[in-house]
Amino acid sequence: MHIVMTLLKRLIYAAILLTAVLVLNFSMMHFAPGDVADTIAASMGGADAETMAQIRVEYGLDQPFFVQLFAYIGRVLSFDLGYSYFYNTPVTELIFERLPATLLLAITAQVLAVVVGVLLGVFSARHPNGIANYFVTIFALFGYAAPVFWTGILLLIGFSLKIPLFPVAGMSDVTVQGGFFVKALDIAHHMVLPVLTLSSIFLALYSRLSRAAMLEVLGSDYIRTAKAKGLSNREVTLKHALKNALPPVVTLAGLQFSAVISGAVLVESVFSWPGLGQLALTSILARDTPTILGILFFSALVVIIGNLVTDLVMRLIDPRVRGHA
């Protein structure tokens, strides 16, 4: 019962946050200099004064701000994010077309970063003078200081142009024919460089944190007890230490959803990955208000859902969290 109540409270809070995001974004777009009707007219190839007035009435732009705001929130509640002037398509359709590509890229990169980061961290904590330590330090510096789009371009130059191992752009090759497995393999082939690029930012973060957490745990009394019981080093590391070193990494990973989206926008641009980031950039440059609002809303939704899921995962792996709901 307790967990249901907590979850319910979180959900209500999430709904309030999302509404606030909607209000802020809508107001920002509304009060920005420039006229939306102009953009719509431009996308139609120009319009005279009469048509402009007609556009204003049609899109409800002649209504007072609050009427427009509440109408927008009402539409979003019924899963209608409006109609893109630029693409001439419903915004939800546009977003759902692009969302899978971004999620695939972002989730694979995060999983890779967490797994490799934790492995590197654990290994370097167990061998403080070993080569893994240097790796972690170098990764950490590179991951922090290199602009992610530059890392992507370097990989592109190295492993796509100079040594043609991977495709230059896109998510799949239209000339590839075959069943599901062949197509999946083709996508995986296209994914290698973008995923490596995106995970490079986070790899450093996770390996540093898991090394610190492991060093702290390995020095504690119960690890000494476990060793005294005669458990092997491997057993101590995997069964006892890792279990306690993992929660901080999961918490940190859960806080990165916003950063992952930011990174994805840049990585998608470098590799022409057909995801939300690319859609965002085009619609921002074309000032396609409904699409921009829709993407901002969806990104906030992804971050909020991500935080909720992290919370639930933390409850599963860390019994201490359950007490402090």
Place this chain on the structure above:
Amino acid sequence: MTQIDDTPAKARSPFSEAFEMFRRNHAAVIGLVILLTIIIIALIGPMLYPGDPFDMVWVPLSPPGEEGYLFGTDYLGRDMLSLLIHGAKVSLTVGVSAAFVTVIIGITVGALAGFYRGWVEEALMRLTEFFQVLPTLLFSMVIVSLFGASLPMITLAIGLVSWPAVARITRAEFMRIRELEYVTAARAGGVKNNKLIFSVILPNALPPIIVQAALMVGSAILFEAGLSFLGLTDPNVASWGQIIGSNREYILDASFAVTVPGVAIFITVMAISLVGDGLNDALNPKLRQR
């Protein structure tokens, strides 16, 4: 005649102790030297290497060294070295001013939340969470595209999405310090809230905030580079990210035009990170084993 030094050993100020600690950290000192060099280049470079960076001087995309152009020319035949020198000033200025905006908003929100607690804290922390939910890069892209791609607007946009981290650190420090005895004593002595916040608690809360601010400069430089790489920047100003973005189509023929400015960003941010780590060790000795 021998003179005996009879001045009592002076207790060292925390400042000189921190300075000593920083000085002994080789990585941090190297970082500082690199950073100072870049700052000097940004300040006096345009005087030593005069000329408008936007002038077309030679064949487009000619490789480094040709015709005496150390880093070659870009896709419009402009001198890359001149662009890089002018870009340094832009990147550093935006980085430092955006970090400043971040710190000012962060300290204000964090200090008020940590000091007043109650509903003030509740409201401000909800506001902080709200800003953490916003997708930072997307949101700032929208701000810049809507309100004008000028350097002040870019600075403001970066500051506006980056302050929550500073607010959280400041709040945590304020919550810890406000319970300490000297604060209670000052309060009992009739010190007003304003003075308590700014003269009693804030100076003692500064060390972790200074470290965060230093690292923020690095993040802001990367942030600006990302925005200008995507083309959301003032087209009349050269910045490192913008040089990469405008030459990206030509990586097949002239990879130097994107690698070199990237190296400039990398070295600058790395130097800042080394200095930040050094400051962290020097100012927060308790946290040293990170």
